[in-house]
Amino acid sequence: MDNKTTKKSDRRDFLGWMARGAGLLALGAGGFLFSKRSRGWKNTSRFVWQIDPAKCSQCGACATNCVIAPSAVKCTHVFSRCGYCDLCGGYFQPGAKTLDTSAQNALCPTGAIKRKFIEPPYYEYTIDEKLCVACGKCVKGCQSFGNGSLILQVRHDLCLNCDECAIAAACPENAFRKVPATSPAILG
Amino acid sequence: MFYIERLIPICPAVVSRFPRPEFESGHNIPSTSVPAPPGAGVHVFDLSLLLLALTLAAFIALKWRSRRLMALLSVCSLAYFGFVRHGCLCSVGALQNVSLALCDSAAPMPWYVFAYFAAPLVFALFFGRVFCGGVCPLGMIQDVVAAKPLRVPSWIERVLGLAPYLYLGLAVLFAATGTAFIICRFDPFVGFFRFSGPPWMILAGALVLLAGIFVARPYCRYICPYGVLLRWASSVSWRHLTIAPSHEDGKDGGGCVVCALCADSCSFGAIRKPVSARWEEGRKRGIRKLARTLLLAPLIVVVFGFAGYLASGPLAGCDRRVAREMVLSHMALDSHADTAISAEIQAEAEWVRWKFRVGATAVGVFFGLAVAGTLVSLSVKPKGDIFEPDKMKCLSCVRCVDYCPIHKRSS
Numbered sequence A: 001m002d003n004k005t006t007k008k009s010d011r012r013d014f015l016g017w018m019a020r021g022a023g024l025l026a027l028g029a030g031g032f033l034f035s036k037r038s039r040g041w042k043n044t045s046r047f048v049w050q051i052d053p054a055k056c057s058q059c060g061a062c063a064t065n066c067v068i069a070p071s072a073v074k075c076t077h078v079f080s081r082c083g084y085c086d087l088c089g090g091y092f093q094p095g096a097k098t099l100d101t102s103a104q105n106a107l108c109p110t111g112a113i114k115r116k117f118i119e120p121p122y123y124e125y126t127i128d129e130k131l132c133v134a135c136g137k138c139v140k141g142c143q144s145f146g147n148g149s150l151i152l153q154v155r156h157d158l159c160l161n162c163d164e165c166a167i168a169a170a171c172p173e174n175a176f177r178k179v180p181a182t183s184p185a186i187l188g
Numbered sequence B: 001m002f003y004i005e006r007l008i009p010i011c012p013a014v015v016s017r018f019p020r021p022e023f024e025s026g027h028n029i030p031s032t033s034v035p036a037p038p039g040a041g042v043h044v045f046d047l048s049l050l051l052l053a054l055t056l057a058a059f060i061a062l063k064w065r066s067r068r069l070m071a072l073l074s075v076c077s078l079a080y081f082g083f084v085r086h087g088c089l090c091s092v093g094a095l096q097n098v099s100l101a102l103c104d105s106a107a108p109m110p111w112y113v114f115a116y117f118a119a120p121l122v123f124a125l126f127f128g129r130v131f132c133g134g135v136c137p138l139g140m141i142q143d144v145v146a147a148k149p150l151r152v153p154s155w156i157e158r159v160l161g162l163a164p165y166l167y168l169g170l171a172v173l174f175a176a177t178g179t180a181f182i183i184c185r186f187d188p189f190v191g192f193f194r195f196s197g198p199p200w201m202i203l204a205g206a207l208v209l210l211a212g213i214f215v216a217r218p219y220c221r222y223i224c225p226y227g228v229l230l231r232w233a234s235s236v237s238w239r240h241l242t243i244a245p246s247h248e249d250g251k252d253g254g255g256c257v258v259c260a261l262c263a264d265s266c267s268f269g270a271i272r273k274p275v276s277a278r279w280e281e282g283r284k285r286g287i288r289k290l291a292r293t294l295l296l297a298p299l300i301v302v303v304f305g306f307a308g309y310l311a312s313g314p315l316a317g318c319d320r321r322v323a324r325e326m327v328l329s330h331m332a333l334d335s336h337a338d339t340a341i342s343a344e345i346q347a348e349a350e351w352v353r354w355k356f357r358v359g360a361t362a363v364g365v366f367f368g369l370a371v372a373g374t375l376v377s378l379s380v381k382p383k384g385d386i387f388e389p390d391k392m393k394c395l396s397c398v399r400c401v402d403y404c405p406i407h408k409r410s411s
Helices: A002-037 A061-065 A135-143 A166-168 B040-064 B065-084 B090-101 B113-127 B130-134 B137-143 B155-158 B165-176 B190-192 B201-212 B218-222 B228-233 B284-318 B320-335 B343-379 B404-411
Strands: A049-053 A073-078 A113-119 A122-127 A150-154 A176-180
Touching: A002 B090, A061 A166, A061 B040, A061 B155, A073 A122, A073 B090, A113 B090, A135 A150, A135 B320, A150 A166, B040 B065, B040 B113, B040 B130, B065 B130, B065 B137, B090 B113, B113 B130, B113 B218, B113 B228, B130 B228, B137 B201, B137 B218, B137 B320, B165 B343, B190 B201, B201 B218, B320 B343
Parallel strands: none
Antiparallel strands: A049 A150, A049 A176, A073 A150, A113 A122
């Protein structure tokens, strides 16, 4: 009787080890496969979401779809591309009567763009990120009448870096992609 | 879900209409600020905390056998992995990254994401579902509200218990085709962890939590797709939580005196009762029933496989590449003009459709196997002469241990 029990439990033990071995083998094989062919296996830092400005159509989805409010996407100014125009397509409403900082002329609904006089005829525009809601109006304006120096970018000090980005899922242009955290911006 | 991509040609993003000024006042052009993502170390730190929590949970479940310690661990896990880290990345969701990376070598797959996926499974292979018992934030948020758990009738339990198989199949299908991460999108609790989210997500989370007062941990038992993998791993676990402490002869739960005090202690219906003599009487009938089920099984698998194939069309419609092609072809039909869709868009959509045809059929077959397996398990005589946790269902929460009189005597 004793012998029989031992035999039975031996067999069960053996089968158990076989099953566990198979499980470990499957996981190990998966890991090996990824290490050989997948992008960024060795990266310790994560891949992060970013907007490709070349694809972005400023549809406004960034303002409404982010899981945090206000959105982790902000307007980003690439100063090196800016023409420092007096008549800024990103700052003024089309057909603005006077080129000044009065609210009725401003394109930005939250007044997040600051205009500073540098020297005639140049003005510098900076974004107050606390106010920006990522509606993309200024970006559109700058693209229609300007150098396209205003772009929408995911700000990684705010972004929660969800595994599935809710804005990316809603983006009609498929402009979101994952980039290595070591170069987290696509300035275009 | 309609995605209209590139319907209207947009302006190129970067144009040089106005030259860069040369300032006479010597004004310096500021550089664009690019905030860096959280440091690389955060994820390694998280992973080591996950491994630490898993180790602690294994020790608590197998060695210290203390519900109090497990509850403490689960509150800590909920606080850190849930509310501090906002529940992302989690092992449940990492399942989708793994599926996507298996099918698409261009998808990023850092090693620690794989470790997130694999670690709870490895622990389950050796110690049971300790991840569910004390680490998973999704489970822990339900654990704290399970105030008045009712016993779920076993037929409901079995029917609902099939849902995770379907969800797992669909989650892998949608992730592998690069369509969506549905586990993340329909995660009911992540909205709580972030203190924000779309109203339906908060509402769904609230409903699941409300149900969770009476049906303990409904998400874990009837929805969680990762739970399926953990069930499999745990079913062959090396050691597992036992209700009665083990005897010296090493037999798990060998100390059980079949007093039935623990019988109703499990909120999850995961305690197997000793097999009554009834089974012996109906042996012949049982064999016939098993034979019938085994004969029926291939039919079930084929039917569900075919159902999956039929569902592949609508499922593929959820993919943005397919939806785009559909919208464009409708527009082309409506306008009667030669706005022919580009061959590239059509080929891409066709490729996705093909993947869905194969994948959805496979999901159907997989679900059919799960259904057939459940039926077969109903026809097989259960084993065991003591009260013990069902290794597949047991979440290693250690609640039952306190109900065992032997435990009380020894301590």
